[in-house]
Amino acid sequence: MKKHCTIFGQFLACAPVGIALVLAACSATTSPNATPGPLLPPAILAPTVAIAPIHLAEDPGKIVFESDRDGNMEIYAMNPDGSTPTRLTTNEADDSDPTWSPDWQRIAFVSDRDGNPEIYVMNADGSSQTRLTNNPAGDSSPAWSADGHKIAFVSDRDGNQEIYVMTPWGSDGSAQTRLTNNPASDNAPDWSADGSKIAFVSDRDGNQELYVMNADGTAQTRLTNNPAADSFPAWSPDGSAAGQLAFVSDRDGNEEIYVMTPGGAAAALQCA
Amino acid sequence: MRLTNNSRADSYPAWSADGGMIAFTTNRDGNMEIYAMNADGSSPTNLTNDMADEAFPDWSKGR
Numbered sequence: 001m002k003k004h005c006t007i008f009g010q011f012l013a014c015a016p017v018g019i020a021l022v023l024a025a026c027s028a029t030t031s032p033n034a035t036p037g038p039l040l041p042p043a044i045l046a047p048t049v050a051i052a053p054i055h056l057a058e059d060p061g062k063i064v065f066e067s068d069r070d071g072n073m074e075i076y077a078m079n080p081d082g083s084t085p086t087r088l089t090t091n092e093a094d095d096s097d098p099t100w101s102p103d104w105q106r107i108a109f110v111s112d113r114d115g116n117p118e119i120y121v122m123n124a125d126g127s128s129q130t131r132l133t134n135n136p137a138g139d140s141s142p143a144w145s146a147d148g149h150k151i152a153f154v155s156d157r158d159g160n161q162e163i164y165v166m167t168p169w170g171s172d173g174s175a176q177t178r179l180t181n182n183p184a185s186d187n188a189p190d191w192s193a194d195g196s197k198i199a200f201v202s203d204r205d206g207n208q209e210l211y212v213m214n215a216d217g218t219a220q221t222r223l224t225n226n227p228a229a230d231s232f233p234a235w236s237p238d239g240s241a242a243g244q245l246a247f248v249s250d251r252d253g254n255e256e257i258y259v260m261t262p263g264g265a266a267a268a269l270q271c272a
Numbered sequence: 273m274r275l276t277n278n279s280r281a282d283s284y285p286a287w288s289a290d291g292g293m294i295a296f297t298t299n300r301d302g303n304m305e306i307y308a309m310n311a312d313g314s315s316p317t318n319l320t321n322d323m324a325d326e327a328f329p330d331w332s333k334g335r
Contacts, residue, residue, distance in 0.1 A: 061288070062332050063295055065306050069324035080288070080308065080331070082319030097328045104332040146333075234285045234294075236311075237333065246275070246285035246294055255281040257296055258274050259311070 062124075064088075064098040064107055075109050077124070088126030095120075101144050108132070108142040108151055108168070119153055121168055132168060133176070143198075144168075145191045145215075152179070152189035152198055161185040163200055165215075179217030191215070192235050193243055199223070199233035199262075210247055212262055223262055226251055275313030287311075288331045295319070295329035 062077045069076075070087065073094040078085040089095040093113035100107055101121075108121045114131065117138040122129040133139040137157035144151050152165045158178065163186045166176040180186040184204035191198055199212045205222065208229040213220040224230040228251035236243040246259045276282040280300040287294055288308075295308045301318065304325040309316040320326045 063286075063306065063308075063319070063329050064332075065320070065326050065329045067320070067324050067326040069322055069326075076326075078319065080293075080319075082306075082317075082321075085320070099330045100332045102333045232284055234287055236287050236291045237289055238291060244291075246287065248283045248285065252274065252277075254279065255283050256274055256276045256278075257282045257285050257294065257313075260273070 062100075062104070064100060066096040066098065075107065075126075077107075088122065089129070097141060099142050099144055102146050102148045106168075108144060110140045110142065119151070132166065139164075141188055143189045143191055146193055146195045150195075150215075152191065154187045154189065161187050163187070163189045163198070163217075179213065180220065186211075188232050190233050190235050193237050197235075199235055199245055201231045201233065210245065210260075223260070224249075228252075275309065275311075276316070282307075284328050286329045286331050289333050293331075295331055297327045297329065 061080050064077045066073050067076050073096050075089045075095045075098045076085050076087050095111045098107050098109040105124050110117050111120050117140050118131050119133045119139045119142050120131050135157050139155045141154040142151050150165050151168050154161050155164050162178050163180045164176050164178050182204050184202050186202045188201040189198050197212050201208050202211050208231050210223040210230050210233050230249045232248045234246045244259050244261050248255050249258050278300050282298045284297040285294050293308050298307050304327050305318050306320045306326045306329045307316050
């Protein structure tokens with residue numbers, strides 16, 4: 001099912017006028033339809049990069065995933081029809097949870113090759129694997145912002161799982177900032193397409209629910225509220241913070257995939 | 273709105289660049305495989321089909 005209208009148009013058609021006005025204000029500041037500038041700063045496009053530059057019109061539409069088909073968990077990429085699966089990592093540790101950079105030239109992932117789970121980045125062909133985090137805690141669940149300038153991730157470095165954000169090419173931990181701070185577990189971050197919001201999972205209210213916050217960690221708002229566990233939000237590529245969220249829930253007895261429109265809750269947040 | 277409906281676990285959704293499809297992980301065939309379906313939940317298709325476990329798909333963004 002291919003979308004034939006813009007998210008702004010959808011809201012004009014189906015949302016209350018108040019929400020549409022809020023979104024209109026947001027879209028004016030975030031310009032989802034503006035001509036995209038460079039997705040990554042010069043630092044990550046350094047001369048040491050091994051792969052040839054890829055023209056932006058040549059997105060191969062690849063799916064990256066983790067598989068233990070060769071004995072332990074490694075990162076693979078394949079065409080959308082499942083053809084030509086190609087292994088990108090090869091080592092005795094577990095490499096997992098891959099996520100594309102928005103310009104599909106890099107892949108962030110999790111590896112315990114250095115003793116505990118850390119976040120790494122590599123070129124799309126598997127070359128130049130580089131560690132981004134380095135501490136005794138577990139770092140996981142990387143999610144790249146739409147402009148390529150930030151990676152949200154999960155770390156228990158401060159005692160329990162919280163959501164952090166870093167600049168992928170930061171030289172030390174000073175570039176890694178905590179966005180959530182409470183005794184519950186906050187995890188599974190995913191950016192809205194315009195980069196202004198982060199959806200995530202928290203059990204701060206007693207069980208796993210979906211939440212959304214501004215990209216700076218403010219205005220944390222619950223999106224789901226039921227006795228089941230809701231998890232793994234994935235924001236649709238619509239150029240607005242009000243796109244659809246696919247997520248997982250066991251509200252009907254076992255884990256199934258659902259989709260929701262954050263709508264009012266997301267629209268109520270201040271524009272970033 | 274529920275997109276999948278079967279007795280096994282479906283998880284880890286990831287959108288295609290145009291929003292028309294969703295890749296996900298399921299063990300409906302006995303072990304964890306990567307599937308893709310239309311964004312309305314129709315036509316789920318197994319993209320990996322082996323005895324190993326596959327999970328955490330992510331679709332390149334197409335920007």
